[in-house]
Amino acid sequence: MASINVSSEEILKSIKSVPALSPGAGQLLDVLGSGQYEISDIVKVIENDSALTVNVLKVVNSASMGMRREITSVHQAAAFLGDTKVIGIALASAGGDTFNADLAGYHGDRGMLGKHCLWVALAARELSRHTDGVVDKGVAFTAGLLHDIGKAVISDYMVELVPSIMEQAGKETEPDHLSAERNIMGTDHCEVGCQLARHWKMPESLITGIEFHHNPAGAPEEFRAMAYVIHLADTLAMMQGVGTGVDDMQYKFDVDYEKYLKLDANALEGLALDVQIDFNATAEALFGTDQETE
Amino acid sequence: MTVVTLGIGEYGVINKPGDIIKTHALGSCVAIVMLDPATRTVGMVHVALPESKVHLDRAKKLPGYFADTGIPALLEMMRGVGAAANLRKVIVKMTGGANVMDKNNTFNIGKRNVLAIKKGLWAERMGAVAEDVGGSISRTVTINMDDGKVIITSPGREPANI
Numbered sequence: 001m002a003s004i005n006v007s008s009e010e011i012l013k014s015i016k017s018v019p020a021l022s023p024g025a026g027q028l029l030d031v032l033g034s035g036q037y038e039i040s041d042i043v044k045v046i047e048n049d050s051a052l053t054v055n056v057l058k059v060v061n062s063a064s065m066g067m068r069r070e071i072t073s074v075h076q077a078a079a080f081l082g083d084t085k086v087i088g089i090a091l092a093s094a095g096g097d098t099f100n101a102d103l104a105g106y107h108g109d110r111g112m113l114g115k116h117c118l119w120v121a122l123a124a125r126e127l128s129r130h131t132d133g134v135v136d137k138g139v140a141f142t143a144g145l146l147h148d149i150g151k152a153v154i155s156d157y158m159v160e161l162v163p164s165i166m167e168q169a170g171k172e173t174e175p176d177h178l179s180a181e182r183n184i185m186g187t188d189h190c191e192v193g194c195q196l197a198r199h200w201k202m203p204e205s206l207i208t209g210i211e212f213h214h215n216p217a218g219a220p221e222e223f224r225a226m227a228y229v230i231h232l233a234d235t236l237a238m239m240q241g242v243g244t245g246v247d248d249m250q251y252k253f254d255v256d257y258e259k260y261l262k263l264d265a266n267a268l269e270g271l272a273l274d275v276q277i278d279f280n281a282t283a284e285a286l287f288g289t290d291q292e293t294e
Numbered sequence: 295m296t297v298v299t300l301g302i303g304e305y306g307v308i309n310k311p312g313d314i315i316k317t318h319a320l321g322s323c324v325a326i327v328m329l330d331p332a333t334r335t336v337g338m339v340h341v342a343l344p345e346s347k348v349h350l351d352r353a354k355k356l357p358g359y360f361a362d363t364g365i366p367a368l369l370e371m372m373r374g375v376g377a378a379a380n381l382r383k384v385i386v387k388m389t390g391g392a393n394v395m396d397k398n399n400t401f402n403i404g405k406r407n408v409l410a411i412k413k414g415l416w417a418e419r420m421g422a423v424a425e426d427v428g429g430s431i432s433r434t435v436t437i438n439m440d441d442g443k444v445i446i447t448s449p450g451r452e453p454a455n456i
Contacts, residue, residue, distance in 0.1 A: 107449035166450055172430050176395050235394055239403060240302060240342065241319035241432060246450040248432035249321060253396040266348045269403075273342070273352050273359060276302055 006157045008186030015153060015195050024049020025094030026201060032087060033203030035136035039083045046074045046090050055093035056086060064284040084125055084141045085282060088118060091145055092286055098152045105158025106151065106245030113151060115283055119242040121145040122282065123233035123275045130263040134225045140233075143209030146202070147230050150193025150210065151244060154185070161185060162246060169250045177250035178214045190214055214251055225260040232257045236272050242279070300325075303359030305339035305368045307375055308439050316436040320390030322404035324361075324411055324427065325435045327444050328368060328378065329385040335377035336437050339368040343403065344410030361410035365418060386420055387444050387456055389435055391427040404428065424456040 021029070028045045031037045046052045053074055060077045061070055071077050078086045092099055092114060099114035124144030128135040158165065161184050168180035181188040194211035205223055212219035212227040213234055219227035231254060238248050263271070295312035302323060308315045317325050317340045328337040339358045346353035346360035357363040372378035388411060391404035399405075408427050415421055426433070426446055436445045447453045 162450060170430055172393070172395055235401070238394065238432070239322035241321035241323060243319060243321065243432055246448075248319065248449075249392045249394050249430040251394055253394040253401055255396065255398055255400050269343050270349055270352065273303075273349065273356075276342075280301070 006161065006185060011154060011157050011187055011192060012195050015192065015199050018153070018196060018199060021094060021200050022049060022051060024052050028090060029142065029202050029206060032138050032142040033205045035139045035205065037138065039078055042083055042087060043074050043078050052090045052093060056089050059089045059285055062285050084138065087138065087141060088121060088145060088282065089286065091142065095149070098149055101152035101155060103151060103155045103245055105155035105162055106247055107162070108245030111287055112244050113148060114287060116237055116242050116244050117145050117148055118283055118286065119237040119275065119279050120147060120230065120233045122278050123236050124229050126271050126275055127229045127233055127261060130261045131225050131229065132262065135229050139205050140226060140229050143206050143226060143230055144233055146197065146206055147210050147213045147234060148189065148193065148244065149196055150189035153196055154189045154192045157185065166246055176252045177247040216254055217256060228257040228260045232261065240272060240276055300338060300340045302340055302342050303356040305337065305358040305364065305371060307335060307337045307371050309333065309335040309375055309377070311439060313439040314436060316434065318434045319432045321432050322392055322407065324388055324390040324407045326365065326368065326411060327387045327437060328372060329442055330372065330377040330383065331385065332380070332383055333377040335372060335375060336439060336442065337368050337372045338437065339364040341407060341411065344406045361407060361414050365414040369418065381418060381420055384420065386415060386422045387424045388422045389426040389433055389446050389456065392430050392432055393428065395430060426454065426456050
């Protein structure tokens with residue numbers, strides 16, 4: 001049990017050694033985070049990065065996307081699939097190792113983080129439509145996709161500490177899983193994610209979505225509506241069973257989202273179902289079909 | 295041997311030796327399990343929402359998604375394989391229905407699911423003999439045809455059965 005005394009400094013220091021994003025991926029996040037872009041801007045950035053282009057075309061042409069003919073350009077892919085799907089494919093490939101982390105500290109399986117982030121991204125995009133235009137759908141989608149990247153880093157340090165964290169959290173009373181992470185480890189997946197986002201030089205809108213997705217009321221006013229969008233999308237994902245492991249359902253929920261999002265309970269339920277259907281199709285293309293291992 | 299894995303809103307039946315039926319990470323959803331000892335048949339439905347009435351189009355495509363349409367859909371499927379002829383002899387169990395930590399209890403789909411299922415079972419003059427519901431734990435359910443045990447697992451926790 002030599003590594004049980006993890007210091008938060010050690011975790012935050014380790015972020016510095018995470019490889020930088022490719023210039024294309026960095027540029028893509030800048031454009032998306034601005035909320036001011038045309039689909040042609042996205043296409044141009046992806047086309048200028050050969051690795052991103054190859055990955056987008058590979059996924060678009062996979063059998064589960066059901067294309068009748070081969071898609072040979074990013075431009076065509078965007079026309080067939082819509083911009084957010086293409087963004088999702090590009091970002092999932094840019095942060096490949098991150099989204100594919102095994103999440104041992106959360107007792108999650110490989111692939112769970114990517115699926116959870118995709119569900120949250122699709123839900124955030126739909127929820128943004130109910131903010132009177134305050135939250136841009138591309139920013140919401142992108143922030144949703146990135147909100148839990150901190151877990152990919154913190155998970156490895158949590159493996160031996162997770163029993164203590166679980167003992168504190170999960171009683172339907174304080175502390176929740178986030179506070180328990182902080183109590184035991186001196187930091188939490190939101191802070192670590194925020195530091196990683198700064199290391200990757202992400203725009204402030206996306207950093208806010210990562211840092212405040214469990215505490216949207218604390219977000220700077222400019223991005224608070226967006227933080228609530230991610231908070232609600234994340235909660236819906238966990239309720240639908242698309243979470244990341246031991247922490248599923250173990251977070252505080254802030255109902256003040258109602259100040260920023262105009263949709264009633266029925267509309268929210270319908271939205272969750274529509275997102276689930278969209279998710280099933282998209283996840284299969286991005287991550288392949290679930291294989292039974294027994 | 296078949297392994298039937300149910301996604302959200304799906305329902306299915308097993309009735310051959312060695313068959314397994316399971317559903318992953320219920321969250322606020324509820325799994326209703328129906329065991330018919332007379333025909334050695336196990337059915338399960340993964341319900342996500344209490345009522346179909348404001349989502350009628352969606353309920354047509356995915357009846358298992360809602361408590362009020364999911365129970366009749368599962369019973370129909372069980373009757374289709376010759377089971378559930380006598381509902382008095384069908385054993386019902388349920389699990390799931392977790393909630394996030396919400397002081398005001400305004401977002402309690404888990405609890406509402408459980409209540410709607412009880413109502414739906416009542417309408418068929420049925421009732422659950424065992425349940426493991428609520429709390430803030432996302433549960434996975436597995437039933438093996440050979441012993442009929444309803445095994446509940448969650449990441450990082452000891453398995454339980456009801």
